[in-house]
Amino acid sequence: MMTHSDVINSVPQTATPGTPAAVHQLLSARRFRPAETLPWVLAMAAYFVLPQYFQLGAQILIMVLFALSFDLLLGYGGIVTLGHAAYFGAGAYTAGLLAKYGWGEPLSALLVSGLVAGILGTLAGAVILRTRGLALLMLGMAVSLLLLELANNLTDITGGADGLQGMNLSPLLGQFDFDMFGKTAYVYSLAVLFVAWLLLRHLVNSPFGRSLVGIRQNPARMQALGVSVWARRLTAFAISSALAGIAGALSAQTSQFVSLSVFGLELSGMVIVMLVMGGTGRLYGAFVGATVYMVAQDMLSKDQPTTWLFWIGLLLILLVLFNRGGLLGLCDAARRRIVNKEAP
C-alpha cells in the first residue's frame, strides 16, 4: 500500500511548480552540476602539489583547449575534418610574429591571434563546408598543408624550417614574467581555458548549439525547419577556428617558440585521437583525452621513445571497438550499471 507521503514523493521534483516534467528535463541541461567543478579543482590542486610539472601542465591545458575547440566541430557539429591544426598554427604564428616584431603585450596578442585564426576559418570554412565526407576531410587537410608550405617558404619572416625564434613578451598584466619554470604559463593557460570553457558551455546549450546537434543527427530535418545548414556550420567553424587559434597562440607565448609542426598532420590527427579517446560531444572528453594522451606521452616516451604511441593506439582501438563514447562513455556505462544494481 502506498502512503500519502509516498504519493507525494513520487511526483517529479520540479524547480517551478506546474512545469511539466518533460519541459523541466529539457531545460535542466543548462544547470551546473557539482561534477563539473572537478577539472578545475584538480587543476588548482596540481598547482600546489606538482609545481615541478608546470611546463607539462601548461601544455596539457593548451591541448585541452585545442581539443575543446575541435569538439564543437566534431562532437557537436558532426564535421569531420583532418586539418584543425591549420587554425592552431595560424594562431601560433600570429602570436609569435606579433611578439617578435614588437607587440609584446600577451593578452591583446592572444585575442588578435584568435581573430586571425577565426577569419581564416571563416574563409576556409565557407569553401570546404560546401562539400561533405571525404572531400571535406581532404580540403580541410589541404588548408593546413598550404599554410605549412607558406610558413616554410617565407623563411625571412617565419624562420622557415628552423622555427620562429626571438619572441619578446612583456610580463602578463604588466606584472607576471613568463618564468622558466612555467608558473605564469600554467596559471595563464588555466585562466584562458576556463574562460573558453565557460563560453563553449554556454554556446552548446544555446539555441545555436542545440541546432548544431540537430544538424549532426540529421541535416535534412534541420533544413526542413528552415535552417541554412551551411551558415550554421560555418558559424561553428569560425568559432572553433578562433578558439583553436587562441590555443595555438597560448602555445607560442608560453614556449616562446613556434615550429612548422603546428601546421602538421600529426597535430591534426593528435587532436582527433585525444577527443575520441576522451569522448566527443560532451566538452569534458577534451579534458580527459588530452590529459591522458599528454601524460602518457610524458611518462611512456622516456622509456619507450618510439613505441609509446603503440599503447595509445591500442587504447584507442579498444575504446572505439567496445565503447564509442570514449573514456567518459566508459564512466557513464559504469555508473549506469551501479545505479541499476541499486534500483530494485
Next chain:
Amino acid sequence: MSLPVIETRGLRRQYGSFIATDNVDFSMKAGERRALIGPNGAGKTTFLNLLTGQILPSGGSVLLNGADVSRIPMHRRVRRGIARTFQLNTLLRESTALENVQLAVLEHQGLGGRLFGGAAAQRHAADVAMDILSTLGMSVHAGHRIRDLAYGRQRLVEIAIALALRPKLLLLDEPAAGVPPADSHLVMDTIAALPDDIAVLIIEHDMKLVFRFAHRINVLVQGRMLTEGTPADIAADPQVREVYLGKARHD
C-alpha cells in the same frame, strides 16, 4: 483572397531522358484539403520535393502566395510558410519528442541561430512545443526519446514539428505509412483535426484516409496530372479506375 497559397505552372523535372514531372499545373487555396494520389513511381514525392525546394525544377515555376520561389532553396521556402513531413523517419532519434518540437519552434521564431542569452527563449519555446504536443494528445510522451516511441507516435511528432513552423501550406508525405493498424486512428484523427487556416496536401496510399480527408483529389500518372476533382468525381472517373483504382475496386 483568391490568390492561391501554392501554384505551379508548367512544372517540369527531368533526370536525363526520364521525365519525373511533366508540365504540371496545380494550385491550392488557403485552408484547402487536397490529396495527391497515383500509382507507385508516378512522381508524387518528386512533385512534393519540387514544391519544398528540396529539388529544383528543370522548367516551369512554383509560386508561393503569388511569389515565384522556383529558385529559392528549401530552408528559405520553409520560412515563407511551407512545412512538410517526411515519408521516411527523419526525426532526431536521440532527442526527446519535446526537444524535436522545441527546435522547430525556435527556428520558426528566428531564434535558432542565437549564440547567447537563449534561456528565456528556450523556456518559452519549450512551453509552446508542449502545448502543440498536448493538442495532439502527446503530452505524456513529450519527455520520451524518439527511439523509444511507438512508430505511430513518431509520425505524430512529425506532424507536431510541421505545425510548430506555423505553415500556410502543409505537405504530408504518406503520414500513415508503416503505422500499425491499431495506431492508425491516432494519425487519422490528428490529420482530420488540423487547423482550418492551413492548406494541407497529402500523399497517401490508404484510400480510406484519402476519401475521408480530401475535398479534392489530384491524380498523378507517369509525371503528368491525369485529372483533378472531388472524391466522388475521382471515384467515378473510368480513366482513374483503369490506371489506379482498377485493381483495388472491382465492384
